[in-house]
Amino acid sequence: MGFPASIKRGRRRLTFLVVRTFLRMLGFSRAYTFGSWLGELQFFFDGRTRRRLQADVAVALGRAQDDPSVPALLRESYRVNNGAVLEIMSLLDRRQSEAELVARCEIDGLENLRAAMTEGRGAILLATHMGNVALATVRLTAAGWPVSVVYRDARMMSDEFFQSGLEQYGVQGILANAGIQAYGQMLSALKQGRVVQVMLDQGVKRAKDGLVQRFMGKDVPMPAGPAQLARSSRAPVLPLVMTGSSPHWRFEIQPAVRLSGGSLESDVALLVDLTGRQILQSPQFWSWHHRRWRKFALAAPGSS
Numbered sequence: 001m002g003f004p005a006s007i008k009r010g011r012r013r014l015t016f017l018v019v020r021t022f023l024r025m026l027g028f029s030r031a032y033t034f035g036s037w038l039g040e041l042q043f044f045f046d047g048r049t050r051r052r053l054q055a056d057v058a059v060a061l062g063r064a065q066d067d068p069s070v071p072a073l074l075r076e077s078y079r080v081n082n083g084a085v086l087e088i089m090s091l092l093d094r095r096q097s098e099a100e101l102v103a104r105c106e107i108d109g110l111e112n113l114r115a116a117m118t119e120g121r122g123a124i125l126l127a128t129h130m131g132n133v134a135l136a137t138v139r140l141t142a143a144g145w146p147v148s149v150v151y152r153d154a155r156m157m158s159d160e161f162f163q164s165g166l167e168q169y170g171v172q173g174i175l176a177n178a179g180i181q182a183y184g185q186m187l188s189a190l191k192q193g194r195v196v197q198v199m200l201d202q203g204v205k206r207a208k209d210g211l212v213q214r215f216m217g218k219d220v221p222m223p224a225g226p227a228q229l230a231r232s233s234r235a236p237v238l239p240l241v242m243t244g245s246s247p248h249w250r251f252e253i254q255p256a257v258r259l260s261g262g263s264l265e266s267d268v269a270l271l272v273d274l275t276g277r278q279i280l281q282s283p284q285f286w287s288w289h290h291r292r293w294r295k296f297a298l299a300a301p302g303s304s
Contacts, residue, residue, distance in 0.1 A: 039082030060217035092165025122190035
């Protein structure tokens with residue numbers, strides 16, 4: 001029998017407070033290194049999850065089950081994304097110096113964003129769970145771009161932690177869990193000529209809350225919100241892709257992608273396919289061990 005929900009929440013909250021205290025002692029500059037080390041430990045000691053993920057990743061990438069590149073890229077995923085999580089916590093906990101943030105993140109493809117914004121409808125950045133995307137949005141804001149970030153509540157961190165952490169850098173936070181209210185905030189932000197960052201790469205918990213799509217080898221209920229937002233606002237959608245993690249984070253804003261103009265389902269499928277292609281560009285950087293995608297079963301062979 002599992003622990004009651006209240007005990008689980010209390011345990012997660014305690015973990016958050018302990019980690020935050022330790023990060024304050026380490027400082028922002030060492031948060032990523034510490035997180036990467038924890039990622040190494042998780043990779044080696046959580047063998048049950050690792051073995052299942054290696055099998056799933058091999059299928060998703062079309063590789064043999066014994067391909068040595070699969071555990072290698074999965075290990076890098078643990079290192080990069082666990083390091084990113086702790087760096088994000090440090091970033092949002094206390095305002096860091098602009099010089100340190102500039103040195104930690106570089107963004108290519110700003111000309112693509114500049115061209116998209118000339119249409120006067122704002123722009124939608126389609127990001128993925130790859131590295132410290134929060135830092136990329138902070139850097140865009142520091143460079144003068146009005147950015148709104150759509151986020152979901154985290155089991156360990158409070159909503160207020162994300163909201164206040166983003167606001168201290170001038171970034172507007174929009175809590176996706178607020179439903180129709182959040183959708184209204186997104187539309188309003190685009191009408192104001194803002195850049196709205198969204199993600200859809202981990203799906204939703206329940207099938208009834210999304211549209212089931214084939215995504216990285218699994219049938220996953222994917223949110224229709226990003227596609228509906230693009231359809232309603234007619235704002236251009238630009239992929240935000242992570243291209244490097246060392247010696248600093250590197251992201252690229254790719255050229256705008258147009259929706260099909262057909263049904264909502266076809267547009268959701270288009271964005272899901274686009275997200276999958278983003279991941280396949282650098283699969284070692286995607287958070288395969290995120291709590292959502294890894295819990296879905298692989299699609300049956302030959303099904304569509």
